[in-house]
Amino acid sequence: MRPWLLAVATGSVVALAQSGRQRLLLSQAKHPSLAGHAGLARRVAGMIPYHGYDASRMFCVDQAPPPIAELRRDGFFRLAQLYAAKFEKTNALTAATAPALSDLQFTSGYRVPFQFRDLVREHLPVGGFLAAGSAATVTDLDGNMFHDLTGSYGVNLLGYDVYKSCIARGAERVAELGPVLGAYHPVVAENVTRLRALSGLDEVSFHMSGTEAVMQAVRLARYHTGRPRIVRFCGAYHGWWDDVQPGIGNPTLPGRTLTLAEMSERTLRVLRQRRDIACVLVNPLQALHPNRAAPADGALLDSSRGAGVDRDAYTRWLRALRAVCYARGIVLILDEVFTGFRLARGGAAAYFDVQPDLVTYGKTLGGGLPVGVLCGRAAVMKRFRDDRPVDVCLARGTFNAHPYVMGAMAAFLDHLDQPATAALYQDLDRLWDARASALNGRLHDAMLPVRVANLSSIWTVCYSVPSRYNWMLQYYLRAAGIALSWVGTGRLIFSLNTNDDAFEAISVRFIQACRAMQADGWWWTGGTSNRSLRRQVLREMLMTRLEVLRIRARPSPAKQ
Structure with a gap:
């Protein structure tokens, strides 16, 4: 072989080896979860067909016995009656506006796992309008006041009255110039x-x-x-x-x-x-x-959060x-x-x-x-x-x-x-860690399968018994006067000016909501595990996917 050809061949082999090594290192540095592989995640998402539970399956997808399913059904429709009476004006305006406001359509469709979406959206609608906000509370069109744990997606750090003041003072300061850009x-x-x-x-x-x-x-x-x-x-x-x-x-x-x-x-x-x-x-x-x-309740398929x-x-x-x-x-x-x-x-x-x-x-x-x-x-x-x-x-x-x-x-x-x-800001972590610990202690003493984890004033709700229904807690919390964003119990955001009295009121309502949910049978386990629940969801998706493919494979009437 000629020297120059040998040199080219050697260089090509070295380049391929280096490229292969880089690819290997990159693959090893990816997280093994689906979220760590963006391309694969998109392809998988595109293959998952819609399938929903009707009223006959909604309350027993975890093979709960009839008495537990009936307990859940009664609790669900009792909550639905409360929502219809308590949030009438707010829900009416939301329903009238949603067909023309794409944001409302999206958030209302992804508060819960899509399999439960239709029945929940029909009977437990969450209003998208508010009439007033003050400190760390908001009030809807029906006059219901909520302790606001949406945090306005992180904006509300110091209480809504502070931001009203900032806007008013800021506008006054620049009023002479106005909107000159x-x-x-x-x-x-x-x-x-x-x-x-x-x-x-x-x-x-x-x-x-x-x-x-x-x-x-x-x-x-x-x-x-x-x-x-x-x-x-x-x-x-x-x-x-x-x-x-x-x-x-x-x-x-x-x-x-x-x-x-x-x-x-x-x-x-x-x-x-x-x-x-x-x-x-x-x-x-x-x-x-x-x-x-x-973490979002729309992806809460079990209790592995x-x-x-x-x-x-x-x-x-x-x-x-x-x-x-x-x-x-x-x-x-x-x-x-x-x-x-x-x-x-x-x-x-x-x-x-x-x-x-x-x-x-x-x-x-x-x-x-x-x-x-x-x-x-x-x-x-x-x-x-x-x-x-x-x-x-x-x-x-x-x-x-x-x-x-x-x-x-x-x-x-x-x-x-x-x-x-x-x-x-003084002892900020100590304060919020102590509050989380205190609430966890009360939840434990009440034998409720719920815990909270926090990064200072940013909290996440976790669940300690396997369940397909943890997402229901957001609806019990709303009924108890706690407002969450559309991601539900995945993200609770407190205002730093939440004092001890306000936190106590939130804690009491939080425990009240958990007790009501437990009493309605949503945390019955019957020996299930998170692994078995995930397998069940996967099996349902595969069966639905196969049915979709089978229908597509049928010859059209015109070709028969």
């Missing part, structure tokens, strides 16, 4: 100074949502590194932009996003070896349930990740859209003692108005090159740094500086 109101300069101090970073840019802030962070990382790929961790949410949501929910499969296992040495090995990774995205909320998606925080372990993980990213020139992005200002005044960066290259904020920082903020090192935030003036990184938005948003933000930052707010 392009140039800035002077309050922007003040906000920039304060955000630099809070984040410990050099520069700031303003956006209209957390998703937009994440988009800009990723774009800047790619711009400055010249690398195409981004890394996100299994289960983490970073907004609904294609590149950071590669699995179920995205109609396309981004080709430059790697979904890897969090808190894994194998992931660090991939980061050390690859040369095409621009950035790593971290959502600190995952400390509550690493490598798992945000788990959660719990090991703060020291997660801190060690973030420090190791920070070191690898620094050594490899990878931009570390801390997505604090949800956790910013909630875990500590300085956010998760201060809570876990890690300094990112870029950090995104949103939600509560807008003082009750929509906002996204990106803070970062000057070297990464720059959007142009002095030596190549045409090579720029565009990021604009008509309403970025809107005067009214900036005014409300300044008012919110004023509240952060008040002694009363500073006092809320």
Whole structure:
């Protein structure tokens, strides 16, 4: 063989071997769950056909005996009668509006596992309208007051009255300029100074949502590194932009996003070896349930939901990740859209003692108005090159740094500086851990199969006996005067100003709801296990899938 041909062949073999090794390392760094394999998850989701339970099966899908099924049936329709009487006006407006409001259609369809959806949606509708909010309570159109554990998806950190004040004070401050865009109101300069101090970073840019802030962070990382790929961790949410949501929910499969296992040495090995990774995205909320998606009752098929925080372990993980990213020139992005200002005044960066290259904020920082903020090192935030003036990184938005948003933000930052707010951060973990422990003790003493896990004021409800019906708890909680978001018991978000009296009232109502649900037979087990319940669900799906394929295979009447 000629020398040059031998050299080419040898080079090809080496290149193939290196490529194969990279693929192997990447495969090993993925989480073994379906959520860790975005492409496979999308394909599986596309193959699952709809099938629902009618009234004859709804109450005994776990092979409960007739007396238990009848107990459940009576409890369900008794609750339905209460809903019809207590939430009449709220539900009527929701039903009238839903056909023209796609958000309501989606959320009402995914509060429970889809097999139960039709009967639940018909008899236990949840209204989508409210008339008033104050502190940590909301009131519906029928005058029912609820303790609000939706937290407005994380916005309500200090109580709704604070945000009303922020909006009013902010609007008054910028009223003379009004909605003039392009140039800035002077309050922007003040906000920039304060955000630099809070984040410990050099520069700031303003956006209209957390998703937009994440988009800009990723774009800047790619711009400055010249690398195409981004890394996100299994289960983490970073907004609904294609590149950071590669699995179920995205109609396309981004080709430059790697979904890897969090808190894994194998992931660090991939980061050390690859040369095409621009950035790593971290959502600190995952400390509550690493490598798992945000828990939602719509996916609550059994009682295997788990959660719990090991703060020291997660801190060690973030420090190791920070070191690898620094050594490899990878931009570390801390997505604090949800956790910013909630875990500590300085956010998760201060809570876990890690300094990112870029950090995104949103939600509560807008003082009750929509906002996204990106803070970062000057070297990464720059959007142009002095030596190549045409090579720029565009990021604009008509309403970025809107005067009214900036005014409300300044008012919110004023509240952060008040002694009363500073006092809320004192021993924050101790307070909320003690509250969770106290509620768990009361649940245990009442012999209820429910426990809570928490990351400070962010809570998740877990279940200790196998059941297909845990999602029913959200409806008993609503009847008891506790409002949850459409994800149900997967996410309870408290306002930091929840005092002991308010928490006691919530605890009493929570236990009351659990007792009512237990009395109605929903937690009967009969020797079932989580594994057997999952197998049952899988068997039902396969049988329905086969039936669909069989029907499709039938010749049409025209061809017979």
